[in-house]
Amino acid sequence: MRFDVYTPLVLSLLLSVVAPPLARRGAPALAARVLTSAAVLTAAATTWSLVLLAAALLGHAPPLIREAREDGHPVTNPVPEAIGIAAGLALVAVAVRVYRAVRAERRTRRTLRRLCAGHPADTELIVAASEVPQAFAIPGRPGRILVTSAMLRALEPAERRVLLAHERAHLAHRHGPLVTAATLAAAADPLLGPVRRAVGFLVERWADEQAAATVGDRRIAARTLARAALTAGRARTACALHFTDRAVTRRIAALQTSPPPRLWSAAAAVLLLGTVSALLAADATGDLLRQLSGVLN
Amino acid sequence: MAGTGSRGRAERRSAGELESEVLATLWATERPLTPAEIQAEIDGALAYNTVHTILKRLYDKGLVLRDAAGRRGAYRPAKNAAELTAEAMHEALDRGPDPIAALQQFVTGLSPEEERALRELLAGGGA
Numbered sequence: 119m120r121f122d123v124y125t126p127l128v129l130s131l132l133l134s135v136v137a138p139p140l141a142r143r144g145a146p147a148l149a150a151r152v153l154t155s156a157a158v159l160t161a162a163a164t165t166w167s168l169v170l171l172a173a174a175l176l177g178h179a180p181p182l183i184r185e186a187r188e189d190g191h192p193v194t195n196p197v198p199e200a201i202g203i204a205a206g207l208a209l210v211a212v213a214v215r216v217y218r219a220v221r222a223e224r225r226t227r228r229t230l231r232r233l234c235a236g237h238p239a240d241t242e243l244i245v246a247a248s249e250v251p252q253a254f255a256i257p258g259r260p261g262r263i264l265v266t267s268a269m270l271r272a273l274e275p276a277e278r279r280v281l282l283a284h285e286r287a288h289l290a291h292r293h294g295p296l297v298t299a300a301t302l303a304a305a306a307d308p309l310l311g312p313v314r315r316a317v318g319f320l321v322e323r324w325a326d327e328q329a330a331a332t333v334g335d336r337r338i339a340a341r342t343l344a345r346a347a348l349t350a351g352r353a354r355t356a357c358a359l360h361f362t363d364r365a366v367t368r369r370i371a372a373l374q375t376s377p378p379p380r381l382w383s384a385a386a387a388v389l390l391l392g393t394v395s396a397l398l399a400a401d402a403t404g405d406l407l408r409q410l411s412g413v414l415n
Numbered sequence: 416m417a418g419t420g421s422r423g424r425a426e427r428r429s430a431g432e433l434e435s436e437v438l439a440t441l442w443a444t445e446r447p448l449t450p451a452e453i454q455a456e457i458d459g460a461l462a463y464n465t466v467h468t469i470l471k472r473l474y475d476k477g478l479v480l481r482d483a484a485g486r487r488g489a490y491r492p493a494k495n496a497a498e499l500t501a502e503a504m505h506e507a508l509d510r511g512p513d514p515i516a517a518l519q520q521f522v523t524g525l526s527p528e529e530e531r532a533l534r535e536l537l538a539g540g541g542a
Contacts, residue, residue, distance in 0.1 A: 226518065229503070229507045229515065233500050235499065236500070237496050237500070238477070240431070240476075241431075241434065241438075241476060242431045242432065242434065242435045243434070244496075244497075244500055245442050247498045247500075247501045248501035248504060250508070252504070252520070252521075254518045264504075266501070267442050270439050271443050273443065275440065275443075275458060276458070278436070278443060282435055285521070294518075347525050347529075347533060348525070348537070350524075351525040364526070366522050366523060366529070370536070
């Protein structure tokens, strides 16, 4: 139990270390899928481990221990009381973080519904008559694509096709739910923050690759990103924040080389990490139940 | 039956995609366009009749208007819904925390040196 219950934490860290290089080098569709699956499994295992650590406090209940001693059961509760209490507090923090993430998600959905108001239900493209260059996919059934008039004016015809193909790829491959899953996993297990960021980057790369394939020209796809980023950058200088994660530059650089290989072995390793944390959590559950039943009987 | 159904869906979807493309073209160009001009703008891959049909469909949905003041047969985008959407978007952006930040946005911020590099890329065409 000692190992099993702490390992999901170590595995979360490990996953966060491998996520960024995988996001940079692997084919985005495969990498995004395995990283999200592993993140969800690991977050569930980590949360469950906290539940187990907190539940192990039950084993400290003096009457139980006394009874156990009388019955001749060795009481080897491996969880010190302080850790059990810390785990309980961490669980409360997890609950608050997940609640906040869900609330933010619902707020976003409400906003998106408002953006679609007044547009015919069977129309894919929603144009916002705005000088803010902006484009994003609105998940749902059917999914919609919102683009502002400023963004449309900035692009050439072939580039507009790239933009639409990119947003369509988000909708067709259900990137919205995928990112939401990764976001909730990172809310439950903050160690997975880098995995959430990697998934966010990967779905953009995935849509870039799809768009490049649709127009049949990686150079036009790269140019579209450059022009859109410059247009958006000009509009944003007023904020003077200059915060950047270099995401666009890296996406453009990726389009200037050939499509990345599917790193099957790396993907399998990532999935293994997720599976191992789930298995260990299950094993720890068995340990705890045995321990408690040993104490109780 | 199933085959026909899925083909029907595929055709509908691609009609939807064409509608988006024509609508995007009208919004990108700041003056009303005739079907022939739209056809030329979308690099001629579409038949004139197709463009005409799509425009009619967009017109029926109230997304484009016939340019009454200008040339016969020219169309321009209808602004009402687009302005409402812009208002709702600005409101959401101003209110904060930004609900759109969570979405997969097409592009995000740039640093000054990234901006320089991208400008060179566009100028040189050496992508």
